[in-house]
Amino acid sequence: MKKAYKWMIGLTLLSFTMVGLFLTVAPDTLPVHYNARGEIDGWGSKYTYLLFPLLTAFMGVFMGLTARYEGKQGRQDNANVVAGTGIGVLALFDALWAFFLVKGLNKLSDLTKKKEAESKAEPAAPPAPSAEEVLLT
Numbered sequence: 316m317k318k319a320y321k322w323m324i325g326l327t328l329l330s331f332t333m334v335g336l337f338l339t340v341a342p343d344t345l346p347v348h349y350n351a352r353g354e355i356d357g358w359g360s361k362y363t364y365l366l367f368p369l370l371t372a373f374m375g376v377f378m379g380l381t382a383r384y385e386g387k388q389g390r391q392d393n394a395n396v397v398a399g400t401g402i403g404v405l406a407l408f409d410a411l412w413a414f415f416l417v418k419g420l421n422k423l424s425d426l427t428k429k430k431e432a433e434s435k436a437e438p439a440a441p442p443a444p445s446a447e448e449v450l451l452t
Contacts, residue, residue, distance in 0.1 A: 316386060319398035320379060326405035327375040330368040330412055337364060337416045345419050355422060364419075367412040375405055 341361040348357030378401025386394035 316382070316394065316398060319382065319395075319402060322402045323375045323379050323398075323405055326402065326409055327368070327372050330371040330405075330409050333409070333413055333416060334364050334368050337420075338362070341420065342423065346422050347419075355426075364416065367408075367415070371405060371408045371412070374408065375401065378404065 338361055341364075343361055344358055345361050345364070346355040346357065347359035347363050348355070350356045378397060382394045382397040382401060385391075385397055
């Protein structure tokens with residue numbers, strides 16, 4: 316059981332480490348929500364991403380305490396199942412957080428490249444006058 320607790324602590328620390336490293340390279344404003352088509356429809360502070368490890372820590376504490384309670388009640392099989400489930404959930408959370416962090420940075424770099432391309436593009440020529448405009452002049 317101690318091995319399971321170590322795994323839970325390690326996965327929680329991994330989540331904090333990922334977000335901590337992310338915050339050192341991320342700009343101040345990042346996408347925080349996407350619509351069904353994968354387009355950004357919400358922006359926020361980079362510190363919004365701190366919710367990821369906090370949620371992971373909450374889930375890790377909850378699963379760890381539940382496993383410990385089951386073990387103290389003499390239901391070791393239940394304790395093992397809860398601990399295993401907790402490890403799986405924390406690993407899934409870490410994978411999701413990593414995906415969201417990478418996706419956020421990729422979308423941001425795509426938008427930056429698009430803005431740079433638009434600023435380098437030559438301004439469009441003014442539209443040609445219509446036939447009516449030509450007749451009026």
